[in-house]
Amino acid sequence: MVVDANSTLAGDALAERADNGHADAVDRVLRALNHPVRRRILQQLSVEPASASTLAKHFGEELGMVSYHLNQVLAKECGVVELVDTIARRGALEKIYGLDAGIWEQLAHVPDPGAEGYGLFPLEVDESTWAEICEAQEAFEDRIAAAVRGGHERGAGLGLCKTRRIIVGVAAFSIGGAGLLQAEDLARLEADART
Numbered sequence: 106m107v108v109d110a111n112s113t114l115a116g117d118a119l120a121e122r123a124d125n126g127h128a129d130a131v132d133r134v135l136r137a138l139n140h141p142v143r144r145r146i147l148q149q150l151s152v153e154p155a156s157a158s159t160l161a162k163h164f165g166e167e168l169g170m171v172s173y174h175l176n177q178v179l180a181k182e183c184g185v186v187e188l189v190d191t192i193a194r195r196g197a198l199e200k201i202y203g204l205d206a207g208i209w210e211q212l213a214h215v216p217d218p219g220a221e222g223y224g225l226f227p228l229e230v231d232e233s234t235w236a237e238i239c240e241a242q243e244a245f246e247d248r249i250a251a252a253v254r255g256g257h258e259r260g261a262g263l264g265l266c267k268t269r270r271i272i273v274g275v276a277a278f279s280i281g282g283a284g285l286l287q288a289e290d291l292a293r294l295e296a297d298a299r300t
Contacts, residue, residue, distance in 0.1 A: 130211035137183040138276065142166065142174045147185070147204070154189050154203035175202055184208060238277045245275050 137143055146160055155163075157172035164171065179186045185208045190201040230238065260266050 130208055133183045133208060134185060137179055137185045140174065140178075142170065143179055146171065146175055146179060150186060150202060150204050154201050156192075156199045156201050158199065176200070235277075242275050242277050249273055 137147065142164075145164055149155060149160060149163065157175045158168055160166075160175065161168040161171040175186065180188065180202060185205055186202045187205040188200055189203040191198045192201065193199075256266075256268075
């Protein structure tokens, strides 16, 4: 994802984006991924559902902080995780959370691919493809770092050349739940590939 911070969107375009369910889902996921603790929580929940106390122990973090990010931000504000179970423990209920498949499904239905200036969508890939994507992400990050070094050598940031402020991001994130493709899924993918 590369966004030019100097560009402006017309008010009508902003209103149209706000009405777009896909854009809302993207915004919610980006907010969820905007903190290292939340990213760690989501990665762990992609493996299996867990409670705040289990996650806090696993990460070696304070329960209050993990609980805040899990319950308040990821579940209530972003809606990317959901309560999947409650277990009675020592006179209290332990809440077990898992990824909310609905938000990830919303990302799969892009109304106009590329129109929003960024891409964020779920894919189902095998281990070999996952490794290839991770390598591509590392190569992209290396190319960005080299470009920035080149800009600094030309005097960027020192007022020696014209510059612009940008945000660059790339992410490949496992959301779990992978399995074998069903016949109807395979047929849909083949049909999509033909169009």
